Amino acid sequence: MAKVKGDVVIDIERCKGCEVCTTACPNEVLAMSTQVNSKGYRFVVKVNADCIGCANCAIVCPDGVITVYKSKV
Amino acid sequence: MKELRLMKGNEAIAEAAIRAGADAYFGYPITPQSEVIEYLMAEKPHERTGMVVLQAESEVAAINMVYGAAACGKRAMTSSSSPGISLKQEGISYIAGAELPCLILNVVRGGPGLGTIQPSQSDYFQATKGGGHGDYRLIVLAPASVQEMYDFVKLSFDLAFKYRNPVMILSDGVIGQMMEKVEIGEQYPRLTNEQIDELYPWATTGKKPGKDRRIITSLELDPGRQEQHNLKLQAKYKKMQEEEVRYEALNCEDAEYLLVAFGSSARICQKAMDLGRAKGLKIGLLRPITLFPFPSKILHELATKVKGMLTVEMNAGQMVEDVRLAVCGKVKVEHYGRFGGMIPSPAEVLHALETKIIGG
Amino acid sequence: MEQNFDLPEIHTPENLVYTKTKVLTDNVMHYCPGCGHGTVHRLIAEVIDEMGIQDQVIGVAPVGCSVLAYNYFDIDMQEAAHGRAPALATGIKRVFPEKFVFTYQGDGDLAAIGTAETIHACNRGENITIIFINNGIYGMTGGQMAPTTLPGMPTSTSPYGRDVKMMGNPLKITELVAMLPGTYFVTRQAVHTPALVRKTKKAIRMAFENQKLNRGVSFVEIVSNCNSGWKLTPVQAIKWLEENMLPFYPLGDLKVNGEMVSK
Incomplete structure (x- = not known):
């Protein structure tokens, strides 16, 4: 049972769909949406509830689109 | 003292x-x-x-x-x-x-x-x-x-x-x-x-809290905005032409022949003018001090008073083009130059004036 | 529609562990998806934020992909001619010795057209920070050969691969400037994994902190990707970078506190 719960908020309009965050996530929380944003980029979405708030995704994101929260359970 | x-x-x-x-x-x-x-x-x-x-x-x-x-x-x-x-x-x-x-x-x-x-x-x-x-x-x-x-x-x-x-x-x-x-x-x-911050708000001195950042650049990718920038520069140059023209006019009041020269050539022309005046030739000297903005207006005025102008330059004839533009064909304008590091003598200049303008 | 995994109940200020620093503007960066420029911009902005020097820093942008860097930093900046950023930075630092001055330059800017300015600013020991992005290619003009293009690497001006006999060798300018007495800190980093991003940020922090010591140039090379120029996806480009760029441009400190690091 995880001792922390995390969550990420993705600014999908600024996301360029580079997928770099998806490979940085230890828990495979992130994947590409089947939808596109107004610029035509597939953006990143959460696909499970396993986020631990490590911020790896946010710190490799070249466009600073990810905000990370972490809460002790 | x-x-x-x-x-x-x-x-x-x-x-x-x-x-x-x-x-x-x-x-x-x-x-x-x-x-x-x-x-x-x-x-x-x-x-x-x-x-x-x-x-x-x-x-x-x-x-x-x-x-x-x-x-x-x-x-x-x-x-x-x-x-x-x-x-x-x-x-x-x-x-x-x-x-x-x-x-x-x-x-x-x-x-x-x-x-x-x-x-x-x-x-x-x-x-x-x-x-x-x-x-x-x-x-x-x-x-x-x-x-x-x-x-x-x-x-x-x-x-x-x-x-x-x-x-x-x-x-x-x-x-x-x-x-x-x-x-x-x-x-x-x-x-x-502190004075720089007060006088020059455009200067990059470190962004002040609560104020906009300063960007010093010559890049503008939007052609419309680049054109606006060019127009702003042109307006500035026009203002310089209106307000910053500087020149020295020597013996121009009664001059029949005008030497036009800047910098060290003007010093030589001053002596040539004296030599000519001693011979009874009514020679004046117009020395542009600002080369841009160029003293076109005074030259345009003098063009109606003198019989000819000679620019003396240590080059193959550069300022002469601006003088010709200024006088607009009203009077004959010729050029005399030495170049490659050679300096004309006053006698040489006077001879050039006599042959190209006075006798020409 | 994807399933919703949001946990809005934990979105509170005390739970916030990461968000974009305010030293970056809200302008959307023009860089290609996955480009390392954005990451490095963010790290510089975070360092400026954390050091509390936003009002004391003056940056110099180059010519190249990051020519518009000044659109993204909420600090005073100057735009240099191609390769001249270290000369501008010298001029700034000499009249404002108490301010923090940095250049941000790519490989063409720093290691080709600006080689003289780079070497001499480093050799004089200007008390500035130089951030050098090396992706082995000219990105902005469409993927031409750079001074740092690897042997055999194809670009639009070396379409059959860089033939060093004909086109010359890649220049390891970071090794070169490390040899100069005017450099105080010289390091080579990368930003394609979370661990490397954290190390790079520490290096950039040190490179800015060093300006307080007045001991010379702090030079941080970042080996980065150019997905568009390399004609790879961002994820493929990271793999290519690890397999090809890093063996030629090995990561690590070359000079720390004015002393060469022995390997």
């Missing part, structure tokens, strides 16, 4: 820079202007006023150091001679585009290429028509004495900051190297950083 000194033109520039409260000089040695940086280094201006002096690795680096310091609202300058000024043209274009104030001294030597180290005025086109790429102008001042070398430094900084535009002092190897009596002016203090 006035302080008088016997100085080389290049030394006068250097002393004037310290006295004008200049913040920085960046340069690279080249004959015939190396005395500027030599004098500065010997004078230790960092002790006298806090002025920075640095010998750069090239003319290219020196002008870009000027860019960096000028963009901070500091009074920055460089000096060089013709081949070195060519190298600086990239930086001068960027400085003009970014609307930065600075002073550039060109102690002209003969060209093209490596040319000669002897004096010339062959960089007139380069100085007055822009010099580098893009549509821009420098304010160009042409000193004819060592005193003017001194006086034009403070004037250049004042004009540069008034218009946010680079100013060039277009001198030559004669004025740079010769020694004359100079009246040394007062020591103006360098501006404090």
Whole structure:
């Protein structure tokens, strides 16, 4: 049972769909949406509830689109 | 009590820079202007006023150091001679585009290429028509004495900051190297950083909390906005033409024949005029002090009064084009020039006037 | 529609562990998806934020892909001609010795057209920070050969691969500047994994902190990707970078506190 719960908020309009965050996530929380944003980029979405708030995704994101929260359970 | 000194033109520039409260000089040695940086280094201006002096690795680096310091609202300058000024043209274009104030001294030597180290005025086109790429102008001042070398430094900084535009002092190897009596002016203090923040809100001095950041750039990818920027520059140049024209008119009131010359050529023409007057020829001399903005209006007026004009330049005929534009065909305009480092004598000039204009 | 995994109940200020620093503007960066420029911009901005020097820093942007860097930093900046950023930085630092001055330059800007300015600013020991992005290619002009293009690497001006006999060798300018007495801190980093991003940020922090010591240039090379120029996806480019760029441009400190790091 995880001792922390995390969550990420993705600014999908600024996301360029580079997928770099998806490979940085230890828990495979992130994947590409089947939808596109107004610029035509597939953006990143959460696909499970396993986020631990490590911020790896946010710190490799070249466009600073990810905000990370972490809460002790 | 006035302080008088016997100085080389290049030394006068250097002393004037310290006295004008200049913040920085960046340069690279080249004959015939190396005395500027030599004098500065010997004078230790960092002790006298806090002025920075640095010998750069090239003319290219020196002008870009000027860019960096000028963009901070500091009074920055460089000096060089013709081949070195060519190298600086990239930086001068960027400085003009970014609307930065600075002073550039060109102690002209003969060209093209490596040319000669002897004096010339062959960089007139380069100085007055822009010099580098893009549509821009420098304010160009042409000193004819060592005193003017001194006086034009403070004037250049004042004009540069008034218009946010680079100013060039277009001198030559004669004025740079010769020694004359100079009246040394007062020591103006360098501006404090607080004064710079107050006077020059555009300067990059570190973004102030709650205020917008400052960006110094000559880049505008949107053609509409670049055109607006060009129009703004053109309006500035028009204002210079309206307000900053400077010239000296000698014996023009009764003149039948007019010599037109700048810098050291004007000194020679003054003597030629005296020789001619002694022979009964009514000769006047119009000496443009600002080469841009050019004194077109006075020349246009004089064109209705005189029978002919002769421009005397140490080049193959450059300023003559501006004189012809100014007189608009109203009167005959000819050119007499020596070049490649050769200096015309007064007798030679008078002979040219007599053969090309008076008898021509 | 994707399933919703949001946990809005934990979105509180005390739970915030990461968000974009305010030293970056809200302008959307023009860089290609996955480009390392954005990451490095963010790290510089975070360092400026954390050091509390936003009002004391002056940056110099280059010519190249990051020519518009000044649109993204909420600080005073100057735009240099191609390669001249270290000369501008010299001019700035000499008149403002108390301010923090940095250049941000790519490989063409720093190691080709600006080699003289780079070497001499480093050799004079200007008290500035130089951030050098090396992706082995000219990105902005469409993928031409750079001074740092690897042997055999195809670009639009070396379409059959860089033939070093004909086109010359890649220049390891970071090794070169480390040899100069005017450099105080020289390091080579990368930003394609979370661990490397954290190390790079520490290096950038040190490179800015060093300006307080007045001991010379702090030079941080970042080996980065150019997905568009390399004609790879961002994820493929990271793999290519690890397999090809890093063996030629090994990561690590070359000079710390003015002393060469022995390998």
